[in-house]
Amino acid sequence: MNASGHGGRRADEVLRSLRAEIVAGTYPAGSRLKEPTLCEAYGVSRVPVREALKQLEAxxxxxxxxxxxxRVAHIDRSEAVDLFTVRTTIEELTVRRCAERFRAERDDPEVHEFGxxxxxxxxxxxxxxxxxxxxDLPPLNTEFHLALAEFSGNASLLALFRQIAAKIEWLYGMDVQVRGEHSWDxxxxxxxxxxxxxxAAAGRLMKRHVxxxxxGYLKRHTPDATSIPGK
Structure with missing residues (x-):
């Protein structure tokens, strides 16, 4: 492999590791991310670290x-509302498709296995x-929602969910001590x-869940805590 390919691979590795640590709360919102410290932590030069940070900013x-x-970002009220609005659309459709499969294909071994x-x-x-x-709950939460997206059979919905999955896990991790019982019920x-x-019931329950x-996030992390306008 050439040098540029190797450098790109290292940047991808740093990106995945650093994103996972932010999501897990190792680096809380507002934390300063210093290049020399990250280089030492991941055993790489500054180039892969800078590339990873650029992607994380995007x-x-x-x-x-x-x-x-x-610094690790804070998600403000408007961004949270936008993210959860998109999530509602994706996941309500996803869960309805899953319920439709159960209704139509109940005797299929794949359906039984998914249940x-x-x-x-x-x-x-x-x-x-x-x-x-x-x-363990934030990754389990992601796995639950990802499983539904996969079983829905809709590649577009699955791809859209994957794009926001890490950020959903990040927000869930911030509130897991408070939301845990309610979310798993x-x-x-x-x-x-x-x-x-x-x-219809599955779609309604997912919409309420999101x-x-x-x-919960708005009440604990933003000053003007209200639900999505019009909801």
């Missing part, structure tokens, strides 16, 4: 200000509530509606 995970350096997977994820999530730090209701083939997540 994704909205960090902000760069002249003479002030790079078992949903039950396993919900059981794991509810069980994780007993862990004091609840660090809601997951259980959504899973039950999907497996019963209740299309709205509750937004309301």
């Amino acid at each position: 994704e909205g995970f960090v902000t760069s200000v002249a003479y002030a350096g790079v 078992s997977r949903l039950d396993t994820l919900v059981e794991a999530g509810l069980g994780g509530l007993g862990d004091p730090d609840r660090s 809601e997951h259980a209701e959504i899973a039950a509606a999907v497996q019963a083939g209740k299309v 709205q509750n997540s937004l309301d």
Whole structure:
């Protein structure tokens, strides 16, 4: 492999690792990200670090200000509302498609297998509530929603969800101590509606679930906490 290809690979590795650490809360919102520290942490030169930070800024995970350096971003009210509005559209469609599959293909082994997977994820999530730090819950939350997107059979919806999945996990991680019980109870209701083939109910429950997540985030992280206008 040539040098440029190797450098690009290292930048991708730093990008994935740094994004995961931001999502996990290793670097909280507002934290300064210093290039020398990151170079030492990941064992790379400044070039891959700078490329990773540039991509993370494009994704909205960090902000760069002249003479002030790079810091982990805060998600303000307007951005949160926009993100959750997009999420509502994607996930309401996704879960309805899943319920439609259960209603139409109930005897298909793949459908039965997916139902078992949903039950396993919900059981794991509810069980994780007993862990004091609840660090397993954010990735489990992502896995639950990603599983629905995959099972929907719609490649476009899946691709759209993947684009916002890391940011959803990031926001969920900020509120997992407060939202944990409610979110996994809601997951259980959504899973039950999907497996019963209740299309309208599944869509309604998912819409309420995403709205509750937004309301909780706004109350705890923004000064003017209200739900999506018109909801």
